[in-house]
Amino acid sequence: MLAPYPAFDASLEFETDAREYELGLSCAQGIRSLTSEYNVRADGRAFIKASTTDSYIKINEQVAAIKSLSGKGIAELQVVGPEAQEGAIPNGCAVFVLTADLSVFLELGSRLNNIDAEIKKIQAKLQKSQGAAKKQQELMSKDGFEDKVSDVVLTTERKKLADAQSAAKNYEKTIEQFQKMKLSSA
DSSP states (O other), rough: OOOOOOOGGGGGGGHHHHHHHHHHHHHHHHHHHHHHTTOOOEEEEEEEEEEEEEHHHHHHHHHHHHHHTTTTTTEEEEEETTOGGGSOSSSSSEEEEEOOOOOOOEHHHGGOOHHHHHHHHHHHHHHHHHHHHHHHHHTTTTTTTTSSSSSSHHHHHHHHHHHHHHHHHHHHHHHHHHHHHHHOOO
């Protein structure tokens, strides 16, 4: 007996759920990247900073899944919303920028052996993101750019610019935090 060829059923497609899952997955990937880069094997504390209420709600619903996908090196995971106070994320955190409104922080504290080397690494990342932001600004400031491209392309280019500027801002914050750690340990 032959089965009929499967037909697409639009009622089984959940685009918003898929986007929210991808958002949570990218948070877990960012945390895993930081734990790998800074060799955090156990008792790690991670923070997810959401700049908008919408992203805060979406991420807060997935905290358990993000924590389990982040690996065994993370003992504690907190989501920090847009209304959070300045000290909600402790000093001495490494930053992984996901989007303009989402960043992942990993508390390093005493785990850093050579703060100067870490600052140099982050300065290289800062220069790269500043260069990307400058290129995006140059592209978007060309005569007739907004008139020649579609709304979809314009939205995408604006998002790229916002992401690059956000990355640069967060790298600057990380450098400040590492310099504070350096001064306090001296």
